[in-house]
Amino acid sequence: MKNQFNLVRATLFSSKMVFILLAICLSIKANSQSFTANLDQYLDAHLRQGTFSGTVYITQKGKPVYSKGFGMADYENGIANGPNVKYRIGSVTKSFTAVLVMQLQEQGKLNVQDKVSKYLPDFPNGDKIMLHHLLSSTSGLPDFVNHWQGVNTKPATISDILTLVKDKPLEFEPGTKWKYCSTGFIVLAGIIEKVTAKPYDQVLAKQILKPLKMKSTGMEFSDPVVGLALGYNHDGTDRKLAKPIDMSWCHAAGAVYSTPTDMAKFDAALKGKKLLSEASKNQMYTAVMKDYGYGWVIDSLGGHKRISHSGAINGFKANFLRFPDQDLTITIFSNYESQQVNGPISKDIQAIVFGQKYEVPVVRTIVAMSAAQLARYTGEYQVAPKMSFTISATGKQLYVEAPGQPKFEIFPEGEDKFFVKVAPALVTFEKDEHGNIARMYMHHGGKAMPATRVN
Structure with missing residues (x-):
């Protein structure tokens, strides 16, 4: 009798679990349908207003639940935006560089607690600055981006980039403050090349891109890029091509290009152990100061843990937003230099996906005035x-x-x-x-x- 009772209870429990799982699946499907329509309406309004052009790609549990391009990757030739279009991703490159450093640490070729002077003996203040500081933007180094105007349209080497700032005084003692800084990732590129005896782009390809079959991702200055979207500025009344820049100046801090579908491969690999051990990921995803870990922003949205990074470079904006507890990732790539993309638009897209409040932008008409x-x-x-x-x-x-x-x-x-x-x-x-x-x-x-x- 007791065995029969246990059998009945197990059957009822099993049926209840099936019902719960079915309800969850139906809820996710219904919510997906809801935010699909809402995203379409919202992004179409921004497209018509001239504040967004690009692709939004969302995956949950490794499967795409939203994938749509808005506007054109090339307005002159009528090539549409979409999930397989290549975009400059700017500072999202820093996340790739951080992964490379953690891989090299696992291989015993460096340690994040090492001083820069161990690898680059002549680098000023190298005996004060650790790799940890470079990764977490706590080095005190001046940001070279503030000094590259007038020279960033011609090819540059790592040495050329660092020459802009390496002789300038530290802005603060390493480890005492946080200030977003691209210079640290250029120094890391030099260290990566030193310990591997290979160019940074080859290390990136060998350790991340080829194993993950990210065939549409690379460094723009390394090889000619076919299928790269054109970058535009549309903050005025007319759309125009963005100012030119030689992407060699961005290097390990911002020169990667990719597609939304390739970024989904990167995201999936980071969830497992294909790229890094759990210990390395935990170290990389631990905020040091100001919600910044090693090449990643670690914070939360409405109680949901978020691991992300954004990017901005001439003609392009990018935001790579990962919510590990929901197994949800939002990729926003834009070929408009719109200030709204990494601000209000990104914020509203996340609100739409999570069923929070947002406002559809009003499409406004310009009235002619003398x-x-x-x-x-x-x-x-x-x-x-x-x-x-x-x-x-x-x-x-x-x-x-x-x-x-x-x-x-x-x-x-x-x-x-x-x-x-x-x-x-x-x-x-x-x-x-x-x-x-x-x-x-x-x-x-x-x-x-x-x-x-x-x-």
């Missing part, structure tokens, strides 16, 4: 005693500039009402009793910041 009409809005608008916005005009273009920030263009939607492309924001103006422009309001995130005209 240079004389736009000139009426120019001047200084004071928010606080030491903070002002400056409105300036160049022909038929109107710009806003805040202290210490680059100016951005605003577009007339109607009289006294303008919209912004670099962020989901509006600028409105208010007249006094004489019909003169007296105030401006910066509308963003449901709030309005007033500023009074002072001249």
